[in-house]
Amino acid sequence: HPRFSSFIHPALIPPPAQTHASDTTEIKAVGGSVTFHSNNTDTQPALWNFGNIPIVTVLFKGSSEPLFYEDKFKTRFTVSEDGRALSISQLRMEDAGTYSVTIAGKISTFILLVYKELTEPTVTCESQNCSDGRCLISLRCSVPGTSFGNVSYTWRVRDWQWERQSLEITVNKSSQGQSEPLTCTARNAVSSRNVTVTSPEGLCSGESRGKVGIWGKSGICSSDGMEMLGLGWADPAPQRTRKMCREKWVWLIPIS
Structure with missing residues (x-):
């Protein structure tokens, strides 16, 4: 063959x-x-x-x-x-x-x-725990909707900022005066939106008005990016807590 x-x-x-x-x-x-x-x-x-x-x-x-x-x-x-x-x-x-x-x-x-471009974020009260005239409130920032991709959240008050979605604040009900406004900024790959809360303590039902300070494990000094250790709570009405930030004294609301 x-x-x-x-x-x-x-x-x-x-x-x-x-x-x-x-x-x-x-x-x-x-x-x-x-x-x-x-x-x-x-x-x-x-x-x-x-x-x-x-x-x-x-x-x-x-x-x-x-x-x-x-x-x-x-x-x-x-x-x-x-x-x-x-x-x-x-x-x-x-x-x-x-x-x-x-x-x-x-x-x-x-x-x-x-x-999709982001819609305006909303801030909601997740929880609150009150004792001895002071309330610990957990706030959450979120963007309603879908198809936004990865969304990051930044909280800011004065020169301080935190890269997280939820933030804990304290309300001292015995103090009087204007609360510190909080701004939450949401970002995705194509847009950025923010919302400012002028009375954070009013987001939780039944909460009395009082002086607000930030309460967290640590903070970021946004002016130079230096991470600062916790300072503990100090009554914000009669005094302010101060902390050295790169050899410069700056006045801060209480952080811990």
Whole structure:
């Protein structure tokens, strides 16, 4: 019996597609726009994909009419720079994903992340414990809604700030005077919103008004980023507690 061997001439095998080592990541907000640019200067046709779904092809340099694969892409997707750039307008959450352009067997990949802009944060009272004319109150800052991605929270009063979502404060009911306002700032990748609480003690039902001081394990002196040790509670009405902060005395509300 004759013996056969299969052989394919190397010239008939298409070259493998090459993917760029470093992908480009774009972070955008819902309703915004984005443009992906390819650095490939080859004059061959350009094919854009969303994942495995073809979007549009530009046949050759100077081609006047791009070929969209589906009508839905014609409303918000445009190509320019002879097919080397793809723009998307009025971004939606479902636009997030991996985009790629193939030119002469070479692939450039782009990752798009889409998030909603934050709504105004709200501050709520989680708990309160009162004894000896003083109440320990736990406040929580949060942003209602979803699809915001990672959200970070910062509490600030005067020059002090804390990177956390919940904060404990004390209310000295025997003291009189204006409470220290607290500001909570929420941030995500595309936006930042804040809310200021002028009467923190009023967030808990049945709480009497009084002088407010911060009560926590440690604090950050935001003017120079130095972490400060706990000082313990001191009555804020007749006096203020002071602490050395990088060889400079600064007046602080009580921290512990």
